[in-house]
Amino acid sequence: MTPRRGAALGVVALALAVSGYLVVGRGGTDGGPAPVVVSASACARGWSAPRSGLTVFTVKNTSRATIYEVDLVGANQALVYGDIEMLAPGTEDQMDALLPPGDYSFQCESFSGATLTSRVEHVSGPPVSGAHPYVPVTSDQIQLATLAYRGSLTTWMGRLAVATDALKAAVDAGDLARARQLWLPAHLDYSRLGAAYDTFGNFNDEINGRPLGLVGGVDNPNFQGFLRLEYGLWHAQPDRELVPVANALDSAVHGLIKQFPQMLMPANDLSLRTHEILENTLQFELTGETDEGSHTNLATAWANVQGTQLALAAIAPLLQQGEPGLLASLRQGLDKMAAAFKGFQHANGSWTPLQSLSRSQREHLDGELGGLLEQLSVVPDLLELPIQPATADQS
Amino acid sequence: MSRRRLLQLGALTGTVAATSGALGSLSRAAAASTGSGTDGPSFLDGASKVTAERAQLQSFEGPHQLAVLSEPTRATTVVAFDVIAGSRAELRDLLRTITSRMRYLYAGGTPQFDGPAAPTDDNGILGPVLPARNASFILGMGASLFDDRFGLKPAQPARLYTMQSFPNDNLDPAQTQGDLSVQIGAEDADTVLHALRDITKHTRGAMQPRWRVDGFKSPPRPSGTPRNLLGFKDGIANPDTSDAAQMRQLVWVQPGSPEPAWTTGGTYQVVRIIRMLVEFWDRVSLYEQENMIGRRRATGAPLDANSEFAAPDYATDPAGNIIPLTAHIRLANPRTPATADSRILRRGYNFDLGVDVNGNLNQGLIFTCYQQDIQRQFVTVQTRLIGEPLVDYISPVGGGYFFCPPGLEGRSDYFGSGLV
Numbered sequence: 009m010t011p012r013r014g015a016a017l018g019v020v021a022l023a024l025a026v027s028g029y030l031v032v033g034r035g036g037t038d039g040g041p042a043p044v045v046v047s048a049s050a051c052a053r054g055w056s057a058p059r060s061g062l063t064v065f066t067v068k069n070t071s072r073a074t075i076y077e078v079d080l081v082g083a084n085q086a087l088v089y090g091d092i093e094m095l096a097p098g099t100e101d102q103m104d105a106l107l108p109p110g111d112y113s114f115q116c117e118s119f120s121g122a123t124l125t126s127r128v129e130h131v132s133g134p135p136v137s138g139a140h141p142y143v144p145v146t147s148d149q150i151q152l153a154t155l156a157y158r159g160s161l162t163t164w165m166g167r168l169a170v171a172t173d174a175l176k177a178a179v180d181a182g183d184l185a186r187a188r189q190l191w192l193p194a195h196l197d198y199s200r201l202g203a204a205y206d207t208f209g210n211f212n213d214e215i216n217g218r219p220l221g222l223v224g225g226v227d228n229p230n231f232q233g234f235l236r237l238e239y240g241l242w243h244a245q246p247d248r249e250l251v252p253v254a255n256a257l258d259s260a261v262h263g264l265i266k267q268f269p270q271m272l273m274p275a276n277d278l279s280l281r282t283h284e285i286l287e288n289t290l291q292f293e294l295t296g297e298t299d300e301g302s303h304t305n306l307a308t309a310w311a312n313v314q315g316t317q318l319a320l321a322a323i324a325p326l327l328q329q330g331e332p333g334l335l336a337s338l339r340q341g342l343d344k345m346a347a348a349f350k351g352f353q354h355a356n357g358s359w360t361p362l363q364s365l366s367r368s369q370r371e372h373l374d375g376e377l378g379g380l381l382e383q384l385s386v387v388p389d390l391l392e393l394p395i396q397p398a399t400a401d402q403s
Numbered sequence: 404m405s406r407r408r409l410l411q412l413g414a415l416t417g418t419v420a421a422t423s424g425a426l427g428s429l430s431r432a433a434a435a436s437t438g439s440g441t442d443g444p445s446f447l448d449g450a451s452k453v454t455a456e457r458a459q460l461q462s463f464e465g466p467h468q469l470a471v472l473s474e475p476t477r478a479t480t481v482v483a484f485d486v487i488a489g490s491r492a493e494l495r496d497l498l499r500t501i502t503s504r505m506r507y508l509y510a511g512g513t514p515q516f517d518g519p520a521a522p523t524d525d526n527g528i529l530g531p532v533l534p535a536r537n538a539s540f541i542l543g544m545g546a547s548l549f550d551d552r553f554g555l556k557p558a559q560p561a562r563l564y565t566m567q568s569f570p571n572d573n574l575d576p577a578q579t580q581g582d583l584s585v586q587i588g589a590e591d592a593d594t595v596l597h598a599l600r601d602i603t604k605h606t607r608g609a610m611q612p613r614w615r616v617d618g619f620k621s622p623p624r625p626s627g628t629p630r631n632l633l634g635f636k637d638g639i640a641n642p643d644t645s646d647a648a649q650m651r652q653l654v655w656v657q658p659g660s661p662e663p664a665w666t667t668g669g670t671y672q673v674v675r676i677i678r679m680l681v682e683f684w685d686r687v688s689l690y691e692q693e694n695m696i697g698r699r700r701a702t703g704a705p706l707d708a709n710s711e712f713a714a715p716d717y718a719t720d721p722a723g724n725i726i727p728l729t730a731h732i733r734l735a736n737p738r739t740p741a742t743a744d745s746r747i748l749r750r751g752y753n754f755d756l757g758v759d760v761n762g763n764l765n766q767g768l769i770f771t772c773y774q775q776d777i778q779r780q781f782v783t784v785q786t787r788l789i790g791e792p793l794v795d796y797i798s799p800v801g802g803g804y805f806f807c808p809p810g811l812e813g814r815s816d817y818f819g820s821g822l823v
Contacts, residue, residue: 074725093690096707096725101699119724221570287683294761374762378682385686392688 051078052114052126060109060133067092068100076117078103079144083111083128087141108136143330145391150275150326157278157322158268161201164318165265168197172261179237179254182247187254191241192304192359195234198261199308202285202315207277211267214260218298226300233257235300242301279391282319283384285312290377294370296362303361309373310349316384317342326391334386341380348373460539460588462509463810463818466668467655470539471748471773471807472644475620475629476588478595479752481674481769483545483581483803484610491553495823497609501542501585502817504605508598511535526604528597538598542818543584543672543805558822560806561661562671562776569785571794578614578676578801586672586771592617614801616676618752618769627703627711632679632753632766633796635696636703639711640736642748653780654748654773656809665821668809673747673781674802675770676754682763684796695792697730705732714738734787745783747772767797777804 052067069075074097080090089112090105114126171194178187195216203212215233222228226239237257240250289312292298293305320338327335352360365373460476461469488494511533514525525533549559568574585602589595595617603612621629631637642649651657658667684692693699693706703711707725715726717738726733736746752769759765774780788794808818 094694094706094725099704099707099709102701221568221572223568283686287686290761290763291680291683295759370760371762378762381682381686388691389688392690 050126051116051124055114055126055129057112057129057131058107060107060131060136062104062106065090065103065105066100067095067103069095069097072097074119076119077115078117079115080105080107080112081115082141085113085115085125086143088144089139089141106136106139107131108139109133142390145326145393147275147393150278150391150393153322153326154273154275154278157319158273160318160322162268164197164200165268168194168201169261169265171197172258175237176254176258179247179250184241184247184250187237187250188241188302191234191238191302192307195238195304196307196311198234199311200315200318202281202312202319207281208264208271211260211264215257215264218292233260235298238302239300275393276388276391278319278323279388282316282323282387283381285316285319286377286381286384288312290374290381294362294374294377299362303363304359305362306349306352307359309377310346310353313342313346313349317346323387323391327387331390334383334390338380338383338387341383345376345380348376460509460536462536463505463540463542465810465812467670467810468541468807469810470541470586470588471654471670471672472650473539473588475638475750475752476539477590477620477622478592478617479586479588479619479769480595480599480615480617481584481586481752481771482599482615483613483674484583484585484606485613486548486552486582486610488609491555491823493609494553495817495819497606498819498823499817500605500609501583501602502811504602505540505542508533508538508601509536509540511537526597526600528593528600533597537589538594539588540598541584541586541588541672541807543586543807544819545581545583545803545805547580548582553823555822558663558665560656560663560666560669560671562778563804563806564777566673566802566804569799570789572799573678574802575800578616580803581613581805583610584672584674584803584805592619616754616756616769616801618754620752631751631768632681632755633684633692633696634700635692635698636711637751637768638749639698639703640714640732642746644748652744652775653746654775656775665819666806666808670773670775670807671777671781672805672807673770673772673774673777674805675768675799676801677768677770678765678798678800679767680763680796680798681766687796694727695729695731695796697726697732706730729791731788731791731793734791735784737787742783745780747774747780747784770802773807 065080067078075095076093078092078095079088080103081088089107090103092101092103095101109130109132111128111130113128116124116126118124171190175187175190175194178184178190198216201208203216208215213230213233216235217231217233218235219225219228219231222230225231226236231239232253234257237250237253239245240253289309293309293312296305298308299305320335320342324335324339327338352365354360362370461473463469486494486497488497512535513532514523517524529537544560544563546559546563546565549555549563565580566574585599587595587598587602589598621631624630628636628639642653644650654670656662656666656669656671658664689700697715698705698711702709705713705715705726707716707720708714715732715738717726717733720726723729723733728734736742749770749772751771754767754769756765772781808822811817811820
């Protein structure tokens with residue numbers, strides 16, 4: 009239950025610095041081109057260029073310091089053709105690189121963030137198709153995107169507060185029929201926030217926790233929040249039992265909203281969320297695992313797609329710069345997915361239960377979502393900032 | 404129907420042990436394994452060829468169930484049973500039958516002939532003659548066996564209890580616990596199934612399968628420790644099973660309080676059926692995967708070294724700059740003097756069980772481990788792992804805690820003889 013990826017050290021510097029690490033390269037194994045040798049005084053000193061095509065460099069850190077990033081960059085020093093993240097002292101790793109003819113150099117980033125650059129070497133040989141270099145993003149770009157995302161979340165949180173207040177009021181009043189109507193809109197507002205994989209820490213357990221892993225399951229007092237309330241509302245539990253549940257939920261929602269401005273969002277979180285919200289959906293909603301009685305998994309899935317669209321909108325400028333095709337494809341895929349889920353809402357606002365779908369309907373939803381996830385999974389790698397392990401996973 | 408029932412009862416009552424089905428085949432199998440059986444020569448020729456490659460399969464004659472220490476076999480099944488026998492005497496008969504079937508299946512030989520008017524005793528999967536030492540067995544007893552049904556409460560192993568849910572577990576009662584556990588290992592899946600069917604056939608009416616999961620061990624890819632279905636080498640660091648002192652310290656129950664005397668030489672078995680969310684995992688960057696595990700995927704080397712068998716040096720990396728503090732290998736085994744006695748003997752097998760309701764592949768790990776004290780060892784390790792980043796990619800769905808009784812002392816001994 010910790011964040012999957014740690015905080016990033018927000019620099020992908022293109023500057024050339026001069027201090028101590030190196031990678032030396034002579035790469036190559038199994039018939040690859042020249043091996044890359046490593047020493048402690050320069051970045052890839054003396055590396056020799058392979059022929060064009062696929063090369064596996066062996067990159068070896070012979071220094072006593074960890075190198076956090078080794079990139080093989082193209083002539084403009086902006087496009088990255090191969091990378092290794094985190095190379096411990098005295099260790100080696102392999103770097104795959106598909107290189108068209110052209111000029112290349114290595115860049116090595118040290119613990120302090122200083123970047124060294126190797127000599128430029130020329131790769132010659134026949135043209136190569138299929139090379140897919142990427143443009144690294146900068147920490148400033150990520151920060152801007154994160155600010156935009158947080159702004160959009162704040163707007164949705166306002167809606168969530170109103171919806172949860174209304175739900176609590178209905179439970180307080182003993183009007184459980186009304187509470188059953190108000191539960192879904194509030195839950196969907198929360199589901200749009202994209203709280204996948206513990207984004208909101210303990211608040212998520214309080215707001216949307218599952219009985220999973222709790223001794224006694226749904227009867228465990230630590231089972232609380234929307235799903236606990238759902239269980240009670242759809243299992244004929246009396247209002248006296250549900251009043252404290254609804255009140256605790258409402259307090260947790262307001263607690264989150266109050267705390268949110270102070271909650272740090274690690275730099276890589278936004279791109280991770282763009283991918284992971286829907287991993288959650290496939291695992292927990294499209295299996296029906298989280299259904300505590302309302303049979304609204306398809307509605308939640310729809311809201312999760314919207315949450316992903318929020319995240320994608322924030323990083324769209326970054327993708328637009330290097331991967332406009334991917335961005336267009338993701339937008340289209342998410343629109344289609346949202347429409348597919350929304351298609352299971354009836355005119356009166358109610359939703360078709362997941363359990364009533366035909367095999368074919370489920371196969372389409374599962375398969376299309378899986379296909380979309382394969383595309384989305386590229387995003388975190390593409391937008392990843394080098395991680396400084398010392399600050400990773402503070403929990 | 405009635406005839407089959409009769410044969411079973413004959414095997415189970417054991418009152419005419421020498422001539423009843425189970426023990427009859429046992430004695431014949433024993434004869435075959437010593438070379439004095441009627442089909443001895445040709446059978447042994449065949450057996451000697453396989454013995455070299457299957458030499459790791461160990462028996463349970465002696466103070467311990469030695470299969471616990473064996474390297475994992477290529478194929479396995481782990482089955483939990485609930486005992487439906489109605490009395491302590493019937494439970495004793497059941498344990499005798501299980502023991503005799505395991506002895507027969509381990510020893511190999513010619514199946515028992517029950518006459519022309521009965522279905523054959525053997526299922527025939529392995530052909531007319533069973534190879535020797537082809538299958539290994541580990542028997543365990545769950546805490547539920549020690550409830551009031553058989554009056555065994557006073558004899559319950561001191562450190563045996565029902566597995567509780569850990570945070571992030573998703574335990575399905577239908578795949579959890581059981582009165583008995585039977586693990587069968589062999590190099591080939593047909594050998595495992597042959598043995599499983601033999602055991603269930605001869606114990607119908609006395610115990611009933613509760614859950615079962617089949618597993619396999621991958622071959623080295625390309626060398627060294629086999630890989631799990633996350634693509635990582637799994638089980639690189641384990642206590643040295645050839646170090647008897649270490650086994651006494653970590654695996655085998657030692658004499659003395661609080662353990663009842665009959666448990667000496669036994670061990671505790673933990674089984675966890677751990678679903679791996681392989682689709683999600685395969686959509687995560689290699690770098691991130693390696694940081695979650697703490698090893699390179701290609702080589703199995705810890706992130707601070709180049710060889711799979713190199714020991715990670717946590718002392719020089721206290722902040723987790725190289726191997727994150729939350730990496731699986733670092734939490735599971737911090738390699739400090741203080742954590743030395745929480746080490747476990749782990750045995751993992753891959754499983755592949757079809758598809759989930761959402762079309763994802765149902766794959767994972769049958770995690771088994773052996774220890775002297777579940778609380779001191781497995782639970783301590785598992786508690787350290789609570790919240791590790793890897794939890795988002797795995798989902799423990801079943802398993803249980805079992806006590807593996809000591810091995811067999813002499814030809815007439817049976818598992819649990821010190822108990823019932």
